[in-house]
Amino acid sequence: MTGYRIAGFLRLEDVLREITQTSVRTVFISGGTDFINNGIGDKAELVIDLAQVADLKYIKDLGSEIRIGGGTTFAAIAASPIIKARASALAQAASRVGSVQIRNRATIGGNIASASPAGDSLPVLAAFTAGVHTAGSQGTRSLTLTEALNGLQAKEIITEVVIPTPGESRSGFVKIGSRSQVTIAKVSLAANIMYDRSKKMIIVGKAAMGALGKVPVCPLTVQQFFSQRVVDEHFADDLSQLLVETVDEMIAGRASRPYKRAAVKGLVYDLAGLLFDACENN
Amino acid sequence: MDAKPAHNFKYVGRSIPIEDGAAKASGSIKYTGDMVVDGILYAQLVFSQVPHARIKNIDISEAMAVPGVVKIYQRDNSTQIKFNSQMWFAGQNAVEDQELFPEVVRYIGDTVAAVVAETKEAALAAADLIKAEYDTLPVVIDPEEALSGQVALHDSGNPFFTMEANCGDVEAVLKTNAGVVVEDRVETPKIHHAAMENHVCIAVPDHRGRMTVYSPCQIVYSVRLIVAKVLGVPYHKVRVIKTPIGGSFGGKQEVTLETYCAYFAKDLNRPVKIEFDRWASIVATRTRTKTIGYVKTMVSPEGKIWARDMKYIVDTGAYTSNGRAICYAMAKKLFRLYRIPNQHYQALAVHTNTTIAGAARGYGSPQVQTIAEINLDNAARHLNMDPVEFRLKNLVHPYDADPSGGPDLGNARIIDCVRKGAETFGWNAKWSQPKRAGRWQTGVGMACATHGNGYYGAYQEFGTMTIRMLEDGSIMLNAGLHDLGNGTVTAMKQIVAEVLDISLDMIEAPEADTDVSPYDIGCQASRVIHVCGANAMQAAEELRSLFIIEAAKILTCNEAEIALEDGRIWRNGNSGNTMSYGQMAAMIQQKNQVELIRTVTYQAPANPGSYAANFVEVAVDTYTGFVKVVDVVAVHDIGQAINTGFVEGQIHGGIQMGLGMAIAEDIDYDEKSGIARGSRFSKYHLVNAPDMPPVRVILIEKGEEYGPYGAKSIGEIATIPITAATVNAINHALNANLTILPVTPDKIMAMLTEQQNK
Amino acid sequence: MLINLTVNGRQHTLEVEPQERLLDMLRQKLKLTGAKEGCGEGECGACTVIMNGEAVNSCMVLAYQAREAEILTIEGLAPNGGLDAVQHAFVENGAVQCGYCTPGMVMSTKALLMKNTNPTEAEIKEALAGNLCRCTGYVNIIKAVKAAAGELNGG
Incomplete structure (x- = not known):
């Protein structure tokens, strides 16, 4: 049996005071949907429960950015009018995390902290070039998603996720698993674009693929491709080609490569459906 | 409850709700895991982490130091009596190759030792501290590789059993070189029964030296037989009580935990409970056999089946269990669905370093009939014939005899099933619908099945x-x-x-x-x-x-x-x-x-066949390989439903299970390490509610002479035809011949990629 | 350590271990054995209970995390082993076979209907996607949820 103690607080400042004062090995639990089975608690002397820290749960629209508290659940994100309107890809990803029961507990901060390659929110955050704010015994830090995924410091909490929303963008998230719902992504794709509807042209955009490695992959080739690109009948096939190249590069030699590269086309067509057809019909 | 009184019955045929429904829906029913027994101890089995090895040494020193540990069992301090966990009657001829703690572990999940402790937590903690040293032995996972006999798990060799069944003269017919010969190799996977309740057992000794075993089991007299054998006591010293069961599907038919539980309880003279987690239920109880079938069917140009030659390689895993019995059971079904004058059946049962196979809803019948029905669709395709029309030319008729010498088929209404199903499903229109280009390809498939009604x-x-x-x-x-x-x-x-x-x-x-x-x-x-x-x-x-x-x-x-x-x-x-x-x-x-x-x-004076035909429509995403099952019509010849709602419920559930075998479920062992990839529900996906298709059930109720009020069986046949029907529909959609089950998206995409590259 | 919580309308002060899961606490300390463990990893939903108005997998929540929470379990839906509208609909529509998934299915249904009294079939399936059943193929379960919703909407 592991022997950790557990403590919980209602305010972030109390959490921060505790981690500054304690000298024991400390880890955090939030929703608990990863924590309970991933063995993180085995090495800890103290577990701090963040699930009831009220000031980690919020979604704020500041105009040029959206700020999401690290303790916000995926159920809350999926249901948020702000997220649906301004970062719909994140709402889509949030609504496809696990089951209802999981979404009611799992948090966006936890998704980043657990850093599962298949984490559904991660490619969306990458496509939005989201930032991650943390707080810990060493003070606060402002990290890129990649930095956050590559490892937090000891006793460091994800307090906030910042999604830049400089202008009106369109975004979408799609994934492929072995079931239509409650399934771990075999491969996922998110994109965020500025789109000129009258010209049917992407002005600028970024895409990210999930489940190819520890960190979502944002191919530079796709960003170049998105720049001033008219959405014509070749769009999806051209984008697929670029993403296939990405898959080949990222997971060369892996047993999962043939399927993932073959399925990319489906992802791209689904994504294009979300980004364009659906919007055009509105 | 519906208002339909079938015929002139007052109670029979009605959909009366299940009698313990309220207790289940209120959560008040006590399953074995919910039962409280004073002074009970908890046992945790220690599972082999290697697929094949001789145990060199087991270090229990650290485990013994865990507070609350009462005793640790291993080979040296336990009975070495041999038994076969599927024996259900005294005097049954079965190979007894299982022991509580074998000298040689033969699969990951085999039992190395067991900890009995005052609490479940202590038992688990101590079990984690037990260290076994192994002298590893060669491993075989692939059943066809096992055929060579290079890796033998037991003295019986590999294959450890072969048998044949015949009617007519297949060889003579094949030699004529007339007609069309259609050959296939089809593979069905190892499947987990996936009862929602994991395996669990409680054994309670008493002052009279008797042992009471509380078990969610399928055969109390089988449990008594094997427990008495392992305890070395007469049968009257063992009492077995069947507790409320959270599903079984054959998974709790064989005697697994009961032997350990009773043995420890007797030795310690205290009640003992064993409760498996999902990993152990998947990896360390029983599975459906993996089965590889080679089928060669010879048909006349008009679509009459002249002859069929079949070879089945039956992987029973690490121990014999029902490995022989299942080969016989498989054989029987193949002579009772079509009028095939010349048939030859051969089964080769092999051991592999994988979980023991055993009873599983259908007892081999889903495997062999799935294989045969996929081949029949290919035969129809070779003839350029509608598979419904092809089957109708060959299906058995009521009161046909069994050409292999089994009991008569009784009022076998499979032709009615196919006719009625095709009509309801709209088969003719759907089958002949021209293919359209595009991402989603639709297809339709059907398959027939038969199953028995007891052991007569x-x-x-x-x-x-x-x-x-x-x-x-x-x-x-x-x-x-x-x-x-x-x-x-x-x-x-x-x-x-x-x-x-x-x-x-x-x-x-x-x-x-x-x-x-x-x-x-x-x-x-x-x-x-x-x-x-x-x-x-x-x-x-x-x-x-x-x-x-x-x-x-x-x-x-x-x-x-x-x-x-x-x-x-x-x-x-x-x-x-x-x-x-x-x-x-x-x-x-x-x-x-x-x-x-x-x-x-x-x-029982008879053993008629139950019959069924399933019709399936699928839509296949040719970009991702995802299969969406759109529509299912299931027609069953059940003689007479005793409770129509229950019959429909069996069919709905059977379809969920058989669909899993068609497109999703596979325990899937790594060829080198012997590790099961699908050892948890996050890695072993059952069909869940969003992916379950609508199911239209039609019952053919034309009575059966010896069934009560004319009733025949439904529980096992319910899961049989859906698997082949679904695979046939996928192959129809893609104009392909995918024959390695489950037909997962990666297999579909590999085939489509290959098609494109041609 | 001691935590306070309300389970099925009754306040409790309970001593819990740091590693103890909500499921263990309910089953062992409060003898509420309706919630089951089917997988221990949040995949099967047999352990579903309602916590502060939301369906959760009680195997994925530490008991300590339920401090000050309001928990509703299958035993709390109707007094004295009776049946509420959802439970009744399950029994009457053949949605109960072996019964092992039933408490979780019922609680997921309850959580859905608390928020959405007139769900579509797609919404029902989504609400139950995290609850596995091997007996029923979900067909009669979905039928029961519709019947319960109809009942709650005044038939």
């Missing part, structure tokens, strides 16, 4: 029941019943109620308890409705006769003058003066000094 023709097939009318008129049916959640108890009550014309709430039919239930071979072989139901019916009829005889004495009239209805009895013509059954039963006791009791041993 193979083993002894009988049971005994005692029925009593108590002195208030209520009824006790005492029998070795095992309700697996499918409604067996309710169905038995419906049969008794129909015979005695009494409401269901006046009948009690407790489940099996070896101390009080007469002998019965339990819930297996699709025998319960056809055999136990007939037993209950005969017992109730004899009780009714006795009641009438005794009542006639009370009413001083002829027996023929006695009338019974709705729990009341009177003398004909005197209906103004009726008595309740209870009033009469009390008077019979007082005046005639007779107990209204009958004990009836029923020997």
Whole structure:
């Protein structure tokens, strides 16, 4: 049996005071949907429960950015009018995390902290070039998603996720698993674009693929491709080609490569459906 | 509850809700894992982490130091008696190659040691600290590789068993080189039963030296047999009580935890509980056999099947279990669905370093019939013939004989099933619909199946029941019943109620308890409705006769003058003066000094076939390989439904299970490490609610001579035809011949990629 | 350590271990054995209970995390082992076979209907996607949820 103690607080400042004062090995639990089975608690002397820290749960629209508290659940994100309107890809990803029961507990901060390659929110955050704010015994830090995924410091909490929303963008998230719902992504794709509807042209955009490695992959080739690109009948096939190249590069030699590269086309067509057809019909 | 009284029945045929439904829906029913026993100890098995090795040394020193540990068992301090966990009757000829703690572990999940402790947590913590050292042995995972015999797991070699069955002369027909010969190799995966309740058992010793085993099992008398053997005690020292079961599907048919539990309880003279987690239920209990079939079918240009030659490689995993019996069971089905004058069947059973295979809903029947039905679709395709039309030319007719010498098929209504199903499904239009280009390709497929109704023709097939009318008129049916959640108890009550014309709430039919239930071979072989139901019916009829005889004495009239209805009895013509059954039963006791009791041993005289045809429409995403099952029509020849709702429920659930075998489920062992990839529900995906298709059920109810009120089995056949029908639909959609099940998205995409590259 | 919580309307102060899961606490300390463990990893939903108005997998929540929470379990839906509208609909529509998934299915249904009294079939399936059943193929379960919703909407 592991022997950790557990403590919980209602305010972030109390959490921060505790981690500054304690000298024991400390880890955090939030929703608990990863924590309970991933063995993180085995090495800890103290577990701090963040699930009831009220000031980690919020979604704020500041105009040029959206700020999401690290303790916000995926159920809350999926249901948020702000997220649906301004970062719909994140709402889509949030609504496809696990089951209802999981979404009611799992948090966006936890998704980043657990850093599962298949984490559904991660490619969306990458496509939005989201930032991650943390707080810990060493003070606060402002990290890129990649930095956050590559490892937090000891006793460091994800307090906030910042999604830049400089202008009106369109975004979408799609994934492929072995079931239509409650399934771990075999491969996922998110994109965020500025789109000129009258010209049917992407002005600028970024895409990210999930489940190819520890960190979502944002191919530079796709960003170049998105720049001033008219959405014509070749769009999806051209984008697929670029993403296939990405898959080949990222997971060369892996047993999962043939399927993932073959399925990319489906992802791209689904994504294009979300980004364009659906919007055009509105 | 529906309002449909089939024919003129009062209780039979109706969709009466399951009798313990309220207890289940309120959470108040106690499953074995919910039971509390004073002073109970917890046992945790220590599983082998290697697929094949001789155990060199087991270090228990750290584990012993865990507070609360009572005793650690391993080979040196335990019985080494050998047994076969699937034996269900005394004197059965079965290879006994299992031990509680083998010297050589043969799969990941084999038992190395066990910790018994005061708490579950202590047992688990100590088990984690036990370190085994191994001398590793060569490993074989692939059943076809096992055929070479280079890796033998037991002295019986590899393959350890082969058998053949025949009718006509296949070789002679094949030599003629006439007609079309269609050959296929089809592979079905190892499947986990996935009962939501994991395996669990409690054993309680008593002051008389007896052992009571509480087990959610399918055959109490099988548990008694094997537990008594392992304990080295006579049968009367073991009492087995069948507890409420959270699903089984064959997974709890064999005796797995009961032996360990009882052995530790006896040794320590304290109650012991073992409860598996999902990993252990998947990896360390039983699975469906992986089966590889080579089928060669010769058809005439007009579509008549002339001959079929079949070879099945049956992977029974690390121990023999039912490896021989299942080869026989598989053979039987293949001679009872089509009129094939010349057939040859060969089965080769192999051991591999994987989880032990055993009983699994259908007992081999889903595997072999899936393989055969995929091949038949290919035969139809070669002939450029509609697969429905092709099957109709060859299906058996009512009262056909079994050309391999088995019991007659009875009122076999498979042709009705196919006709009715094709019509309801709209087969003709859907089958001939021209292909359109595009991402989603739709296809339709169908398949037929047969299954048995008990053991008649193979083993002894009988049971005994005692029925009593108590002195208030209520009824006790005492029998070795095992309700697996499918409604067996309710169905038995419906049969008794129909015979005695009494409401269901006046009948009690407790489940099996070896101390009080007469002998019965339990819930297996699709025998319960056809055999136990007939037993209950005969017992109730004899009780009714006795009641009438005794009542006639009370009413001083002829027996023929006695009338019974709705729990009341009177003398004909005197209906103004009726008595309740209870009033009469009390008077019979007082005046005639007779107990209204009958004990009836029923020997089944027949084993007809149950039949089914499933029709499936799929849409396949050619960009991702995802298969969406759009529509299912399931038509079943069941003679007569005792409870229509239960029959439909079996079919719905059977389709969920068989769809898993078609497109999703596979325990999937790594060839080198022997590790099961699908050892958890996050890695072993069952079809969940969003992916479950709508199912339209049609029942053909044309009666069966020896079934109670004409009833035949449904539980096992319900899962058979859907698998091949779905694969056939996928192959129709893609104009492909995918034959390695499950047909997962990666296999579909690999095939499409290959098609493109050609 | 001691935590306070309300389970099925009754306040409790309970001593819990740091590693103890909500499921263990309910089953062992409060003897509420309706919630089951089917997988221990949040995949099967047999352990579903309602916590502060939301369906959760009680195997994925530490008991300590339920401090000050309001928990509703299958035992709390109707008094004295009776049946509420959802439970009744399950029994009447053949949605109960072996019964092992039933408490979780019922609680997921309850959580859905608390928020959405007139769900579509797609919404029902989504609400139950995290609850596995091997007996029923979900067909009669979905039928029961619709019947329960109809009942709650006044038939």
